[in-house]
Amino acid sequence: MKLQDKLITEDFHRIFSENDINLEGVFNKKILITGASGFFGSWLSELIFYLNSQFNANISLFLIDRDREKFEKNLPHINQAKFVNFLCQDVRSNFELPIDINFIIHGAINPDNRQHASYPVECLSTIANGLMNSLREANRLPNLQGFSFLSSSSIYKKRHNEDAISEEDPINISTDVKDLFSTGNCFAELLCSASISEYKTPITIIRPFTFCGPYQDLNAPWVLNYFIKSAIQSKQISILGTGDNVYRSLMYGADAAIWILKMTLDGNKGKTYNLGNNKPLKIIDIAKKVQDIIYVPIITETGILNNSERNALVPDTTSAIQDFDLKIYTEIDLAIKKTIAWFSSYK
Amino acid sequence: MIYKNNSLLISDLTLRDGNHALSHQISEENIRTYCTAANEARVHIVEVGHGNGIGASSLLVGQSAVTDKKIIEVARECLTKTLLGVHIIPGFATIERDIKPLIEQGVDVFRIASHCTEADITEQHIEYCRSQDKKVFGVLMMSHMASKETILQEALKMQAYGASAIIIMDSSGHYLPDDVKDRVSALVDHLHIPVGFHAHNNLGMAVANSVAAINSGAQLIDGCARGFGAGAGNTQLEVLVAVLEKMDIKTDIDFYKILDAADIAEKEFIKNIPYISSVSVVSGVSGVFSGFLKPVNRIAAEFDVDPRDVFYRLGERKAVAGQEDLIIEIVKELKDK
Numbered sequence: 001m002k003l004q005d006k007l008i009t010e011d012f013h014r015i016f017s018e019n020d021i022n023l024e025g026v027f028n029k030k031i032l033i034t035g036a037s038g039f040f041g042s043w044l045s046e047l048i049f050y051l052n053s054q055f056n057a058n059i060s061l062f063l064i065d066r067d068r069e070k071f072e073k074n075l076p077h078i079n080q081a082k083f084v085n086f087l088c089q090d091v092r093s094n095f096e097l098p099i100d101i102n103f104i105i106h107g108a109i110n111p112d113n114r115q116h117a118s119y120p121v122e123c124l125s126t127i128a129n130g131l132m133n134s135l136r137e138a139n140r141l142p143n144l145q146g147f148s149f150l151s152s153s154s155i156y157k158k159r160h161n162e163d164a165i166s167e168e169d170p171i172n173i174s175t176d177v178k179d180l181f182s183t184g185n186c187f188a189e190l191l192c193s194a195s196i197s198e199y200k201t202p203i204t205i206i207r208p209f210t211f212c213g214p215y216q217d218l219n220a221p222w223v224l225n226y227f228i229k230s231a232i233q234s235k236q237i238s239i240l241g242t243g244d245n246v247y248r249s250l251m252y253g254a255d256a257a258i259w260i261l262k263m264t265l266d267g268n269k270g271k272t273y274n275l276g277n278n279k280p281l282k283i284i285d286i287a288k289k290v291q292d293i294i295y296v297p298i299i300t301e302t303g304i305l306n307n308s309e310r311n312a313l314v315p316d317t318t319s320a321i322q323d324f325d326l327k328i329y330t331e332i333d334l335a336i337k338k339t340i341a342w343f344s345s346y347k
Numbered sequence: 348m349i350y351k352n353n354s355l356l357i358s359d360l361t362l363r364d365g366n367h368a369l370s371h372q373i374s375e376e377n378i379r380t381y382c383t384a385a386n387e388a389r390v391h392i393v394e395v396g397h398g399n400g401i402g403a404s405s406l407l408v409g410q411s412a413v414t415d416k417k418i419i420e421v422a423r424e425c426l427t428k429t430l431l432g433v434h435i436i437p438g439f440a441t442i443e444r445d446i447k448p449l450i451e452q453g454v455d456v457f458r459i460a461s462h463c464t465e466a467d468i469t470e471q472h473i474e475y476c477r478s479q480d481k482k483v484f485g486v487l488m489m490s491h492m493a494s495k496e497t498i499l500q501e502a503l504k505m506q507a508y509g510a511s512a513i514i515i516m517d518s519s520g521h522y523l524p525d526d527v528k529d530r531v532s533a534l535v536d537h538l539h540i541p542v543g544f545h546a547h548n549n550l551g552m553a554v555a556n557s558v559a560a561i562n563s564g565a566q567l568i569d570g571c572a573r574g575f576g577a578g579a580g581n582t583q584l585e586v587l588v589a590v591l592e593k594m595d596i597k598t599d600i601d602f603y604k605i606l607d608a609a610d611i612a613e614k615e616f617i618k619n620i621p622y623i624s625s626v627s628v629v630s631g632v633s634g635v636f637s638g639f640l641k642p643v644n645r646i647a648a649e650f651d652v653d654p655r656d657v658f659y660r661l662g663e664r665k666a667v668a669g670q671e672d673l674i675i676e677i678v679k680e681l682k683d684k
Contacts, residue, residue, distance in 0.1 A: 113507045114470065114474075114507045114508055116507070117503055117504040117506075117507035117508070118467050118470060118507075177500060178499075178503050178537065219474075219478075221507070221509065235480055238480050240511060240540075301511075303354075303356070304354045304355070304356045304512075304541055304566050304567070305356075305482065305511045305512060305540075309539055
């Protein structure tokens, strides 16, 4: 077994042996995941793989992604598995699903703000047309039990204190292209509401916050990814500012996959849930946690390039915890340690 | 006034924009002498290189007297307190051929520039410099050629790519203070990184426009000794420092020593102090890049046409730096008329 696969198997062994998690509702079912090669798609595929191999769950997995090469490269063991059917295509083009699909998890959106800046039309089109296609297919499936739309925490208005953001908090909607990801996801959530109203589609909306773990892209512009990349490359960690006025929370990929699957199975249809860790961390503390594992200097830029604006992105996850009896299975120190171990193995 | 105390970053472009004024013939000795003086004056950043930036030395836009490698080597040796910066236009400069060696040579600040509507081309360069832990600023040139909304969209792209600051250039000295206020305010309101301003003096507004930028929240300002830069020159650095002192804005730059540096530059290599010639005024009004001044004057004289007509035609054609070959085309059109 490859070290990378071992790390993930260990994660699920640890979580399932220490916790009573009931996912039997998905056993012997057919699940479709769009955006399969992304962070959530990869972790959900790993979770299904684990359930099938450890619990004989007999789950059939249908995957849609336009980048099959990436999936093959990152998850070769799943790519070759008999229970997997991979459809290599862009979700914006029409596709047809087997009639007996039971659950759909639509995760084909790209949260990378560099892509939003450079290719705004493509990003909006993927959000709108991709979801439209998934819903069109969903609404003709007689055995569909659950449909989860993975939206984004970007739809919330910017928060300048570390108070957790609840699902009822104000959203950010505008016609300005700089807000395309938040407004695009607002539109997508509205589309979900319309589908529930017109077709009674069993939709649960999930708003992901910030995450860590294997299958993250170290080149993506998120703080922990940058810190880990710097540490692995033995470079200093540079922070624009003191790092004590910006708060993030981090949820590990294995936890996220379990939460998403549970919400899809047992979701209160039509309801919206935040997905993430509700414990705020200053980014300077995140940097120090990385430094504790791989020592590299931390340089804070306190001159003019100091980004002094106080902001936070921390979810209030009370609804998810109460409705599904979920919790954080991987504490932050372990999550960071596992993430570094994963990426170090590729060094 | 939005200005935040003790938060101005001054870049001295005498040895880069000033290179335009000498047809890129600044010498190794000039670089050594001026860098030493600027370093003594505690200027924050000194930018060096060909007028059009690293890798631009060519028959089209003019060949440098000194190679990029040598320029950086000499400047790095002299700048012990001051940061060393370079101007990078993707295309002229590439990551493999230019940026990697520059990092090896110890360049501190990379200013990655594009025409004001083409920020997309800076993505790889900004990301690379940022990944190497270098200070990297996005620069939008010829910013008068686009609306403030477009400028903001392009600045947001650079911010998303990882720029630590965005500088807008008034490359043809076209702005009045209200134009500067309008654009800089829009950026300051919507970006979460600092904003900077680079002026030219075609309409005699360089210092006033720089002050307008500061009063609108800009935190990075460019200047040159004696205003030594393309066309009618840039913001006169030593004057700017004096004005900032008068405004009670502290920069930590030694006022007497920056005056000394300007005197040294004038004595050593500023053969002609930039002034606002009649053609420069037309360049500013028509919104054409100040660096076109020398080639327009030369080619217009050769073909015996009025250089002012050439500038207006270039303005109508929305010519930008790198399109110097348009000058001959336009001069021929005017001649054949």
